[in-house]
Amino acid sequence: MIMPRGQQLLLPVNPIFIAASLVAALAFNMLPLGRVPWMPDALIVLLAFWGVHQPSRVGMGTAFVLGLCMDVQQSALLGQHALAYAVLLYGTGRIHRRVLWFRPVEQSLPMLGLFFSAHAVHLLVGMLSGGVFPGVTLLLSPLFEALLWPLASWLLLAPQRRSLGNNENRPQ
Secondary structure, rough: OOOOOOOOOOOOOOHHHHHHHHHHHHHOOOOOOOOOOOOOOOHHHHHHHHHOOOOOOHHHHHHHHHHOOOOOOOOOOHHHHHHHHHHHHHHHHHHHHHHOOOHHHHHHHHHHHHHHHHEEEEEEEEEEHHOOOOOHHHHHHHHHHHHHHHHHHHHHHHHHEOOOOOOOOOOO
């Protein structure tokens, strides 16, 4: 694939780093912070990030299993988060090549659509199972997740960036 102009070549990602970041996001989501509808979902942001940047390592199966963990923790309908996360990873698989051509701030707009679709699936399953509509504040959660996208990109790509200094072991 041809690199976009001005984009830095990255080192390969460590699979342990991917797993550790997903487990950390899962643990953060499980903190008893008083879940409100507008609160962003850290796990959905990281799943989307790794789905865009490493689609061969993080797929719908990983998203489904992590979604089941969230369902059990939140006592939600079994499969509600799992289906929403799987839909999100399907969407990232469809657009990951196009999204990578843009800078992280510009990537937030297509990711906003994916975050909205994942939350719409989550809401639809919850409403069909007899749940209560959480209100229009639910629309703020995908917006906050899209705003977190550049920060997540900067943090999660930091270990892969090459140093710009000279290295005596690297050929010139």
